[in-house]
Amino acid sequence: MPNSSVFSQLFKVMLCLLWAVTWCVSAAQKLQLQASKDYILQVEKLVQLPGTPWAMAWLNSSTLLVTLRHGELLSVDLTKTQAGQQAWQKISGLPAIWAQGQGGLLxxxxxxxxxxxxxxxxxxxxxxxxxxxKAKIVINDFGQVQMINWQDLLVTDSVSATNRHYGSRIAFDPQQHIYFSIGDRGNRDNGQNTLNHAATILRLNLDGSVPSNNPFVANSKVDDAIYSYGHRNPQGLAFDRKFNRLWAIEHGPRGGDELNLIEAGGNYGWPLTSHGQEYWGPLKVGEAETLAGINSPLKVYIPSIAPGSLLSYTGAAFPAWQGDLFSGALKLQHLNRIIMNQQGMPVGEERLFEDLGERIRALTVDPQGYLYFTADSGNLYKISPK
Known part of the structure; x- marks a missing residue:
């Protein structure tokens, strides 16, 4: 009969084997691989955040600012995620926020x-x-991230009885104009109502004033801040600096999400034109899919993917992605790559990380060109080439 020392050795071996299996399972959860059109990709879960992350911006090369839709702003220290430490901290100084339905901190x-x-x-x-x-975000002498000097630049004329379709994304052009999008606020008539701000993309100067060359400043029937109108719910904006173009991606109704090239003064049709159907039946929305005088989308998604963001990729880590657009997909749960040709126009798409089962929303790129995304689950991921 084996003595106690033999049992002790066997027990140690079994513990080592158990630890090895547990580590392998943990590693498999940490890194997932996918063969894409151009790369073998690996995606790493960095941290889970306490809410629904809506947007990200870099404070410095290792710290992200993340908005949570329920009305909180976080700083996330990525060096601490690698060390297994508490990585996120709340930043105070926000105003009152209406965090109801689809509204909140965006x-x-x-x-x-x-x-x-x-x-x-x-x-x-x-x-x-x-x-x-706008606000200043600084790191004080104690290493704490602080917000100072919050300023409202424009409180839009977009009040509604619903808590739907707030938009809203921000983009800048090289002339330092700021663009931001607003949904129709659940009221279809707003799509063609140019006397309020709902269902539009606005263009302002950095101080909140209206540029003198905005397309409708001489038109008394259109608000001066409006750059384009007829949008249902644009939740992605990206400025392509190579071709000097503004792109928007927006939610259609049941089917008919749209990628639009935004032109000054353009009417994008909602609700007169749509590629989607009514939620209550198989009837098309609007008069037709195209009409004279309406800017038509350059890409339509049927069925809807429910796009939650838009990013124009210019990083160095993925050379084959240069100039492509990326959008998070909420309903069909993937990262949507919109493949662009040499003229900067959409010619195809690729759907990445469908097996994660995540409602992908916010996107950003770090200085090395690695892609980051968040999901409504609170998870923050990093994509790199294998």
């Missing part, structure tokens, strides 16, 4: 002037209105 983007620009739903008349603001 986009954050670092502007060309070093300020951070935000969109959020501001409480007004027992509802919320999409609003644009």
């Amino acid at each position: 986009d954050v983007v670092k502007g060309p002037d070093g300020w951070f620009y935000f969109t959020y739903s501001k409480p007004k008349n027992n509802s919320g209105v999409t609003s644009l603001a």
Whole structure:
């Protein structure tokens, strides 16, 4: 009969084997591989955040600012995620936020002037209105991230009885104009109503004033801040600096999500034109899919993927992706790569990481060109080539 020392050795071996199996399972959860059109990709889960992350912006090369839709702003230290430490901290200083339905703290983007620009739903008349603001984010002498000097730039005229379709994303052009999108607020008539801000993309100067060359400044029937209108719910904006183009991606109704090339003064048709169907039956929305005088989408998704963001890729880590657009997909749960040709126009797509089962929303790229995305589960991921 084996003595106790033999049992002890066997027990140690079994523990080692158990630890090895557990480590392998953990590693498999940490890194997932996928063969894409151009690369073998690996995606790594970095951290789970306490809410629904809506947007990300870089504070510095290792720290992300993340908005949570329920009305909180976080700083996430990526060096601590690698060390297994508490990586996120709440940042105080936000105003009152109407975090109801699809409203809340929405986009954050670092502007060309070093300020951070935000969109959020501001409480007004027992509802919320999409609003644009800016603030300084600094690291104090104690290493704490602080917000100072919050300023509302535009509280839009977009009040509604619903808590749907707030938009809202931000983009900048090389002339330091700021663009931000607003949905129709659940009211279809807003699509062609140019006297309020709902269902539009607005263009402002960095101080919130209206540029003198906005397309409708001489038209008394259109609000001066409007750059384009007829949008249902654009939740992705990206400026392609190579071709000097603004792209928007927006939610259609049941089917008919749209990728649109945004032109000054353009009417994008909602609800007169649509590629989608009514939620209550198999009837098309609107008069037709195309009409004279309406800017048609350059890409349509049927069925809807429910796009939650848009990014124009210019990083060095994935050379074959240069100039392509990326969008998170909420309903069909994947990262949507829109393949662009040498003229900067869409010619195809690729659907990545469908097996994650995540409602992918926010996207950003680090200085090395690695791609990061968040999901409504709170998870933050990093994509790199294997």
